Amino acid sequence: MSATLGTLIKQVQPDWSIEVFESRTAVATESTNAWNNAGTGHAALCELNYMPEAADGSLSPAKxxxxxxxxxxxxxWWSTLVQKGILGDPSTFINPTPHMTFVRGEANVDYLRRRFEILKDEPLFADMEFSDDPAQIAEWAPLLVDRRSKDEVFAATRSESGTDVDFGAVTHQLFDYLVSQGAKLHLGHQVRKLKRRADGTWDVFVRNLAGYGKQVVNAKFVFVGAGGGALSLLQSSKIPEISGFGGFPISGKFLKTDNPEIVAQHKAKVYGKAAVGAPPMSVPHLDTRVVDGKESIxxxxxxxxxxxxxxxxxxxxLPGSIRAHNIxxxxxxxLTQWSLEKYLAGELMASRETQMNTLREYMPTARTADWEMITAGQRVQVMKKDPEKGGILQFGTExxxxxxxxxxxxxxxxxGASTAVYAMLGVLEKCFPEQYAGEWSKTFTAQVPSLxxxxxxxxxxxxxxxxxxSEVLGLSRRAVESA
Ligand SMILES: Cc1cc2nc3c(=O)[nH]c(=O)nc-3n(C[C@H](O)[C@H](O)[C@H](O)COP(=O)(O)OP(=O)(O)OC[C@H]3O[C@@H](n4cnc5c(N)ncnc54)[C@H](O)[C@@H]3O)c2cc1C
Structure with a gap:
């Protein structure tokens, strides 16, 4: 997020000085690291949670x-940055990976078919295909079908335009550019607190973790792009807007295989349906990943x-984030999110074999020996004050x-990271409304035409x-090559 914001600012105000403080000794080691997230270029092609069935059974494509x-x-924007030489060879950070949805059972197949009937007429979803034919689905993703019971009813959709993104690689390349343009990147420097001066500027209190030295940097504008560390820093700033916000951390874990025989048989991101009551981020998916030019699942x-x-x-x-205003x-x-608590308790108690059985719902032939469990990033789910309910859990970004x-x-x-450009343009529009409405929007619209x-x-x-x-990012060309 910070790399995106800094690069956007450099496009419109190359004269502004930018300083970045990162507590770790490298950038993109937390959520943005390729192995700490799933790398899905979220475009709602395959994620059912963006088009849930309403209580009356209707479906809206709006979300x-x-x-x-x-x-x-x-x-x-990434295409523009490739053309400008700010981002390098697109294959280092984005790869064509069809997005599929796979569901089982009559009711789910009916829902997927109705979702497809609506989305196929929407221009951004025009390449979506639907099938309930096992032979067709086996052609798209053989591992889903291999050794599945003949009595099972299942269906899938597929969008060729899906992508797998290495957000860590994007971040490294953007920071390389920022540093080349004079931005100062201080690694191993932790921001401890933020304090506003009477003149409206901010004092940023920083600690050098290697030398234990302290410094105070004064800034006219501060962006807290600290991921899970953002809540405590925003709380330290004492702005009233953070009142009532809390966070609840959930660690992500993935089974991973590099077995070339399995990897060669699966070229897609296949999203399923979350179990009843489970949160949207628990949706199971069987994903091709391309990191440093190497494929895994x-x-x-x-x-x-x-x-x-x-x-x-x-x-x-977690305990240190509790305040009088958010308790x-x-x-x-x-007291109200029983389904989430039940889901979490079930996940924490699951044995390795239970975890493998969940995988076998998507890949019946999966063998325990081929898969290792890796720990991905921490998600800090937002909890916030709600005038009607008192407090709510929010699964999006804020x-x-x-x-x-x-x-x-x-x-x-x-x-998440897929929508960093949208989120950071939103920050600039809110924080610098006059500049944004004036010259900036001309530059941004030239770089991001549908803005x-x-x-x-x-x-x-x-x-x-x-x-x-697709042309600039080499997506269709590489899709054809890999086919
Ligand atoms: C399991 C999982 C799967 C995900 N899957 C996807 C996906 O498929 N697609 C997608 O688009 N998004 C996905 N996301 C979300 C995405 O990873 C995040 O939204 C995004 O990476 C957040 O970027 P960020 O810059 O806000 O935070 P981060 O990448 O976490 O960066 C924050 C940085 O701030 C530093 N920092 C923290 N506190 C301080 C401090 N006090 N001083 C100095 N530095 C500090 C940290 O060290 C870190 O480098 C997933 C997330 C998780 C956890």
């Missing part, structure tokens, strides 16, 4: 279209619990801005944008 539009901003996520807000955080993160909403969430737009930060995880207009309402524009970004 799915919204998420897809947000991802198109990322595709367009991930299955998960499984959930774990640690009170740390960062993978390399402290057990004090009410947090307790309310704790941008907090305050102090006349002189500070902003990002809480939450999903849809402010969208694509889905204009079939020709949608087709042209998908084709152009």
């Amino acid at each position: 799915a279209i919204d998420i897809n539009e947000q991802f198109q901003l990322s595709r367009q 991930l299955f998960g996520p499984y959930a774990g619990f640690s009170p740390n807000f960062l993978k390399k955080g402290s057990w004090w993160d 009410g909403p947090m307790l309310k969430v704790g 941008v907090i801005t305050g102090a006349e737009g002189s500070i902003a930060g990002l809480l939450g995880a999903s849809p 402010g207009t969208g694509l889905n309402g204009d079939p020709e524009a949608a087709r042209a944008s998908l084709a152009a970004t």
Whole structure:
């Protein structure tokens, strides 16, 4: 998020000085690291949670279209940055990977078919295919079908335009660019607190973790892009906008295989349906990953619990985040989210064989010996005050801005890194409304053509944008090569 924001700022204000403080000794070692997230370019092509069935059985594509539009901003901006030489060879960070949805049972097949019937007419989803024919699904993803019972009813959709993204690689390349443009990147420097001066500027209190030296840096604008560390820093700033917010950490875990025989048989990201009552981020998926040019398969996520807000955080993160203003909403969430608590308890008690059996629902031939469990990143789910319910758990991201737009930060995880461009343009629009409405928007619109207009309402524009970004990012060419 910080790399994206810094690079956006450099496009419009190359004269502004930017300093970045990162507590670890390298960038992108937390959630953004390739192995700490699933690398899905979230475009709602395969994730059912963006198009749930309403109580009356109706389906609306609005949320799915919204998420897809947000991802198109990322595709367009990354294409521009490749053309400008800011991002390198696209195969280092984005790879064509069809997005599939796979469901079992009559009711789920009926739902998937109805979802397909609606989405296939939406321009951004025009390449979606549906099948309930085992032979066709086996052609798309053989591991889903191999040795599955002949009596089972199942169906799948497939979108060729899906992607796998190494967000860690994007981040490294953006920081290389920022440093080359004069930004100062201080690794091993932890921000301890933020304090506003009477003149409206911010004092950023920083500790050098190697030398234990302390410094105070003064800034006109601060972006708290600290992932799981953002809540405590925003709390230290004492802006009223953070009042009522809390966080609940859930660790992500994945089964991973590098076995070349298995990897060669699966070229897709296959999302299923979350169990009843389970949260959206628990949706199981069997995923091709491409990291450093090497393919692997991930299955998960499984959930774990640690009170740390960062993978390399402290057990004090959760208790230390409790304040008088958020204890009410947090307790309310704790007393009402029984389905989440039941889901978490089930996950924590699951044996290795139970975990493998979940994988076998997607890949019946899976052998325990081929798969190792890896621990991914920490997701800090947002809990916030709600006027009606007292407190609610929110699964999306929340941008907090305050102090006349002189500070902003990002809480939450999903849809995450895929929509960093949308989220960070939103930060700039909120915090610098005059500049944004003036010269900046001309530059941003030149770099991100569908900004402010969208694509889905204009079939020709949608087709042209998908084709152009696919061309620059080498997606269709590499898809053909790998076929
Ligand atoms: C299991 C899992 C799966 C996911 N899957 C996907 C996916 O498939 N697609 C997708 O788009 N998104 C996914 N996400 C979400 C995505 O990874 C995040 O939304 C995104 O990476 C967050 O980026 P960030 O820059 O906000 O945070 P981070 O990448 O966590 O970066 C925050 C940085 O701030 C540093 N920091 C923290 N505190 C301090 C401090 N006090 N001082 C200095 N530095 C500090 C940290 O060391 C870290 O480097 C997933 C997340 C998880 C956990």
